[in-house]
Amino acid sequence: MDLAFSPEDLAFQQEVRDWIATAYDDDLRRQMAQSKNGYLDKAGQVKWQKKLFERGWVAPDWPVELGGTGFTPSQRYIFNMELALAGTPHPSPMGLKMCAPVIMAFGTDEQKAQHLPPILSSDIWWCQGYSEPGSGSDLASLKMSAVRDGDDYVLNGSKIWTTHAQWADWMFCLVRTSTEGKPQNGISFLLLRMDSPGIQIKSLPTLDGPAEGEQEINQVFFDNVRVPVANRIGEENKGWTYAKYLLEFERGNAYAPGLMNALRKVRKLATLERADDGGALIDDPAFRDKIANLEIAVESLNATELRIFSGRSAGKAVGAVSSMLKCAGSEAQQAITELTLEAVGTYAAPYVQDTWAPTNDGRAGPDYAAPAAPAYFNFRKASIYAGSNEIQRNIMAKLVLGL
CATH class of the missing domain: 2.40.110.10 (Butyryl-CoA Dehydrogenase, subunit A, domain 2)
Known part of the structure; x- marks a missing residue:
């Protein structure tokens, strides 16, 4: 697998960056800065997904004849990475990435005609x-x-x-x-x-x-x-067969680009927050060691995802290996939210509304501290949904390792 970008790839990367700079407006950025999970309310989600739809980029994994982008593997990697590094909202997966592939694979022509176009347009x-x-x-x-x-x-x-x-x-x-x-x-x-x-x-x-x-x-x-x-x-x-097919898409998403952006945010927070000795938290050896360990884990996951998704673009199913991505990705998400909570410190606590002494805004400290605790609690579910990680390890043991 050649990971070097061609001149065409680099031109595409700049095209994506230029589009994001225009389409990802201040209102969406302001909402995302306070998001606990990378999504917005319905109005915000639809606004962003329609921007992607109008550009023809909302469904990179769909066949071209049904509205997909026709990206090469390197273009798909660049596209996902640039969106993640810019901190854009995650498109809602329920229609685009979960239901649509099942309809494409097993639905009738009438079902495809009825459902796929409005899924694509987020209508x-x-x-x-x-x-x-x-x-x-x-x-x-x-x-x-x-x-x-x-x-x-x-x-x-x-x-x-x-x-x-x-x-x-x-x-x-x-x-x-x-x-x-x-x-x-x-x-x-x-x-x-x-x-x-x-x-x-x-x-x-x-x-x-x-x-x-x-x-x-x-x-x-x-x-x-x-x-x-x-x-x-x-x-x-026969629904169990179709359900297992769908779960490959639910569990087999790319985690690394979003994790890289999340780690970058933690590093930035650590330059603003103070350690116990009064210096910048980013200079604390123990904290730097935690970031380094997570960066190694995320880079390893990124290499694995590139290898797996490169095979998928050649027609190979993700299969049971999707369980490995789900375990590694969800556990890294949780670890990063824990590190964010540690970086923010006491300013994370006021997210809980005090029913005895309500305040006007309900929060204290800098704006970047507000989502820390909600994100931490929200991502406790990441190792449970789409099949708990304990179940995923059983699947890997049986279907990947042959135990």
Whole structure:
């Protein structure tokens, strides 16, 4: 794998930088400076994703004939790296990176025509209906029933930890259509409208103390919700196959570019904050050692991602190796938020609103300190979602190492 950039690659890099300088406006930068997780509220997300769509860059991994960019592997690497280093919002993955690949691979022509264009343009917002109370990492144990009634399925049960369900127009959902045989063999994959009668959404509070517009997760209840059979992806009772395909994309994302930017921010914070001896925190040997160890881990992850995604561009599936990326990336994310919290110190604490003595702005200290604690608490979930890291290690042991 040749990592040297050609003159054409360098020209493309400058093109991306010039576009970001114009498209990533002051309002978006101001919002992102206070983001706890790299995303914005729905209005901000749609604004940014439509800018990418208008430039033709919103779906680098899609086939060109469906709206993809046609980037070479080096261009894809440059593009992702420049967005990450500039600190731009992460495009919402639910439609673009998770549901769309399943529709492309297993959907009918009618489903592709109905759903792919509005996913690409961010005119339709998606959420994921996988986990249930009692069925998280053991996803095959899900119980939400879908009983066939003529041309419809009738759904009863609930989904939990549903990110941004309150914003979603559609959900891609796993349901139980059979109780015969192995649990994996009775699951189907449905697409359903979130305004269907019988759906109720209840927000779930989280430790990161979300500000207005940042509430993330919900529980979604289904009471005799009717979904057309025509909204099923692929065959009945084959949804587990499609779900595993989708999880390769959920777990196999590139982490390194964002981690590099996060470490750069920690270094900057450490030049502003003081160590115990009164000098700059960045000059403290113990703190510098922690940054160095994380930088080594991130550079190693970056090299691994380049190797894997280079193979993917040649037609190779990510497969079970995506579990390795998920473990290494999520644990590095958590370590960086911990280091950020250490750098900010006591100024991180006031993010908790004191109900006995409320203040006008609710925070003390510099602006850069405000997201430190919310980000720390938010990223506790990174080693749990998309299948806990313990489960990922079992997958690697079996399918990668052959143990």
